[in-house]
Amino acid sequence: MNPGPAGIGVRVIAPDGTAVREISHSIGIRTNNQAEYEALICALREAAALDKDPITIRTDSELLFCQMTGRYRVRNPNIKPLYEEARRLMAGLTRTRIELVPREQNRDTDRLARAASRHCSSQYGKES
Secondary structure, three states: OOOEEEEEEEEEEOOOOOEEEEEEEEEEEEOHHHHHHHHHHHHHHHHHHHOOOOEEEEEOOHHHHHHHOOOOOOOOOOOHHHHHHHHHHHHOOOOEEEEEOOHHHHHHHHHHHHHHHHHHHHHHOOOO
């Protein structure tokens, strides 16, 4: 359902490949694109708090990737403030890049987002 009960999943991975932190939050009723941006904002805030460089953000959202890299314009008025916040946060991190990865390489974050979405669904009395 879009929009519907949504959740975000973020994994912070150290250079050696170990998971430093996993974040899973229900975010209420959102579209899938809003949820992708909210996950990005969460990841950027976490990166800023950890104060580590360089930062690589991996996403399986083509829309988010293409908007953040300037390939697509942001036209949706519900996405614009999220995009602007993500750009502001990214500008505050000195060496940050974003990569588009296949969905199968993002299974762990998808698992976290689905778990949060199910929690949100139960709060709103809907099945996900």
